[in-house]
Amino acid sequence: xxxxxxxxxxxxxxxxxxxxxxxxxxxxxxxxxxxxxxxxxxxxxxxxxxxxxxxxxxxxxxxxxxxxxxxxxxxxxxxxxxxxxxxxxxxxxxxxxxxxxxxxxxxxxxxxxxxxxxxxxxxxxxxxxxxxxxxxxxxxxxxxxxxxxxxxxxxxxxxxxxxxxxxxxxxxxxxxxxxxxxxxxxxxxxxxxxxxxxxxxxxxxxxxxxxxxxxxxxxxxxxxxxxxxxxxxxxxxxxxxxxxxxxxxxxxxxxxxxxxxxxxxxxx
Amino acid sequence: xxxxxxxxxxxxxxxxxxxxxxxxxxxxxxxxxxxxxxxxxxxxxxxxxxxxxxxxxxxxxxxxxxxxxxxxxxxxxxxxx
Numbered sequence: 594x595x596x597x598x599x600x601x602x603x604x605x606x607x608x609x610x611x612x613x614x615x616x617x618x619x620x621x622x623x624x625x626x627x628x629x630x631x632x633x634x635x636x637x638x639x640x641x642x643x644x645x646x647x648x649x650x651x652x653x654x655x656x657x658x659x660x661x662x663x664x665x666x667x668x669x670x671x672x673x674x675x676x677x678x679x680x681x682x683x684x685x686x687x688x689x690x691x692x693x694x695x696x697x698x699x700x701x702x703x704x705x706x707x708x709x710x711x712x713x714x715x716x717x718x719x720x721x722x723x724x725x726x727x728x729x730x731x732x733x734x735x736x737x738x739x740x741x742x743x744x745x746x747x748x749x750x751x752x753x754x755x756x757x758x759x760x761x762x763x764x765x766x767x768x769x770x771x772x773x774x775x776x777x778x779x780x781x782x783x784x785x786x787x788x789x790x791x792x793x794x795x796x797x798x799x800x801x802x803x804x805x806x807x808x809x810x811x812x813x814x815x816x817x818x819x820x821x822x823x824x825x826x827x828x829x830x831x832x833x834x835x836x837x838x839x840x841x842x843x844x845x846x847x848x849x850x851x852x853x854x855x856x857x858x859x860x861x
Numbered sequence: 862x863x864x865x866x867x868x869x870x871x872x873x874x875x876x877x878x879x880x881x882x883x884x885x886x887x888x889x890x891x892x893x894x895x896x897x898x899x900x901x902x903x904x905x906x907x908x909x910x911x912x913x914x915x916x917x918x919x920x921x922x923x924x925x926x927x928x929x930x931x932x933x934x935x936x937x938x939x940x941x942x
Contacts, residue, residue: 655873655874659870660871660872719870720909720915721915722915723913782911783912785906785910846877
């Protein structure tokens, strides 16, 4: 298939997925809080599961060898961590179990950030020589632009809430902002390359997470957040963007038809 | 070998896609790139964008002393643009 037609088709599926998820969550909110809660809980598991499956496929393709292979293993670990966290969260919600502090799901989510950072680290390692001071400057600027409002949000959070709760909720947007640094560098580094689509989508996925986590921080400190809140749409969209980014890498690095090399002499 | 090693550092599939691109678009192999460095430069840029600079630097390093030989020097000149 023509690569540009293929890309347009993929982009249509991406937009349809984003709109579909947004529509389902909003409709479930109209139908009632309980329906919204159940719908959201059941959507998070398959959406994060798809990301895990795609990440495992890519990790198998590279067999864990060399820098990209190691990086994809870390991405698979990140996907597994977030998928496990979604399962734990759903378990608490569906069976109405109490979620004791410090929260297990939060610890698993946060471990995912470490894996995602390691993924970026190993992906960029072989092309580190091409990173210029200008790129580092832009990446630093991007982190600052998003980190400052985030820290301000944390500071402005309800003063009546325990400090430990505010800090716990504030870790997420700070971790998101920290991930922007390697992502912005990679986006500039691979610009115009076939592998750039993953990094562009990852950039937007992280931005969505920053906005969602900052919103969650506001809602969580006064305990007004519950599953099914429209803010969940942003989290789900970030999973979709990650998934399409990884899918684009699977397509770029798909097994090549090596038999074509046998015909090389015929071309000459 | 120098090109293969530079791409292999990322992973075998990275080497495969560059090889395939060269074949599909220019009907040549990595070995032929000594005579057609522009083909390799295009394939690297299409795949890795600006990060091709790092790969070219690695190829230079891998070439070692032979980079001062005339055909290799010409090859690098075109590759670096």
